[in-house]
Amino acid sequence: MIELKNFKTRLKIAKDRFKKNSIISDKGENSSFTGSAFKLGTELVSAVLVGTIIGFILDTWFDTKPWLIILFFFLGSAAGILNVIKTAKKMQPKD
Amino acid sequence: MATNPMHQFKVYKIGPEINLAGIDLSFTNASLFMLLSAVAICATLFLGTREKKLIPGKFQLVAEMFYNFIYKMISDTAGSKAKPYFPFIFSLFMFVLFCNMFGMLPYSFTVTSHIIVTLIMAIFIFIAVTVIGFLKHGFGYLKLFVPSGVPLILLPLITIIEIISYLSRPVSLSVRLFANMMAGHTMLKVFGGFVISLGMLGGWLPLGFSVALTGLEILVAFLQAYVFAILTCIYLNDALNLHH
Numbered sequence: 001m002i003e004l005k006n007f008k009t010r011l012k013i014a015k016d017r018f019k020k021n022s023i024i025s026d027k028g029e030n031s032s033f034t035g036s037a038f039k040l041g042t043e044l045v046s047a048v049l050v051g052t053i054i055g056f057i058l059d060t061w062f063d064t065k066p067w068l069i070i071l072f073f074f075l076g077s078a079a080g081i082l083n084v085i086k087t088a089k090k091m092q093p094k095d
Numbered sequence: 096m097a098t099n100p101m102h103q104f105k106v107y108k109i110g111p112e113i114n115l116a117g118i119d120l121s122f123t124n125a126s127l128f129m130l131l132s133a134v135a136i137c138a139t140l141f142l143g144t145r146e147k148k149l150i151p152g153k154f155q156l157v158a159e160m161f162y163n164f165i166y167k168m169i170s171d172t173a174g175s176k177a178k179p180y181f182p183f184i185f186s187l188f189m190f191v192l193f194c195n196m197f198g199m200l201p202y203s204f205t206v207t208s209h210i211i212v213t214l215i216m217a218i219f220i221f222i223a224v225t226v227i228g229f230l231k232h233g234f235g236y237l238k239l240f241v242p243s244g245v246p247l248i249l250l251p252l253i254t255i256i257e258i259i260s261y262l263s264r265p266v267s268l269s270v271r272l273f274a275n276m277m278a279g280h281t282m283l284k285v286f287g288g289f290v291i292s293l294g295m296l297g298g299w300l301p302l303g304f305s306v307a308l309t310g311l312e313i314l315v316a317f318l319q320a321y322v323f324a325i326l327t328c329i330y331l332n333d334a335l336n337l338h339h
Contacts, residue, residue, distance in 0.1 A: 045267075045270075054262070076263075078256045079257070080263070
């Protein structure tokens with residue numbers, strides 16, 4: 001019987017902790033940064049790639065080679081840097 | 096060409112060629128390993144939930160561990176609103192994890208080392224998240240592309256940059272998984288080739304590296320499945336809780 005009582009108190013403590021956790025997460029706080037750490041490199045490259053592809057497609061549509069591809073390359077680079085900043089911000093602990 | 100490090104990524108047909116309305120639907124080694132991982136996931140979870148004990152057995156422990164892990168990840172990153180999407184993220188994580196882990200077996204094929212597989216999953220997630228965002232917020236979801244507190248002159252430029260940034264999500268999501276798996280397996284094969292070509296005298300060093308890399312690859316296999324799932328959660332979070 002003592003064991004069962006022990007178990008019940010332990011269960012109660014665990015449930016309380018669980019409740020507290022879910023309240024915190026409702027505020028939208030990101031407590032897990034491990035995943036974000038691996039984002040940065042590909043974020044930068046993929047945005048440049050997507051920007052350049054969009055520029056290429058628009059160029060073929062409007063027949064303005066090579067101006068849009070140049071423009072969108074730089075816009076893509078800016079988007080990449082924006083991505084990295086956003087990800088880095090997510091990694092910072094919130095005040 | 097057994098020493099060619101890229102030979103392991105070759106897709107070949109198993110059994111007869113199936114052609115449906117001009118589309119090649121033959122059963123390949125990639126399909127085989129996808130099927131194997133799906134069966135393995137079902138078997139693990141079936142065995143784990145067959146008898147529910149207060150003190151769990153081995154399989155039940157594994158199943159509960161996976162469940163808790165994903166549950167905690169979703170509530171940490173996307174909050175309680177994301178709970179209806181638990182089955183999807185759980186299946187996604189398990190599939191990527193088991194495909195990666197099956198790739199670690201000798202003579203096996205790594206499904207996730209092909210960009211078409213990861214890209215299809217990423218595009219599906221991207222479209223699903225966009226649809227969920229529009230369903231939840233209507234056209235208010237477009238506010239995601241218009242950050243507040245930006246001068247009016249810069250607004251068109253910033254909006255284009257934000258749209259490119261949004262469109263780059265599936266690319267970065269898929270390329271990360273694909274590149275990690277492919278690079279790791281190529282490296283394993285290259286070091287394996289060194290063992291053969293250096294022979295008994297010099298082969299010990301690359302053999303040691305091979306062993307170390309295998310351990311690293313198992314870590315990467317798990318980590319990439321985790322990253323894939325957690326990024327899905329983060330994108331889902333953006334769609335559900337619109338705050339910029």
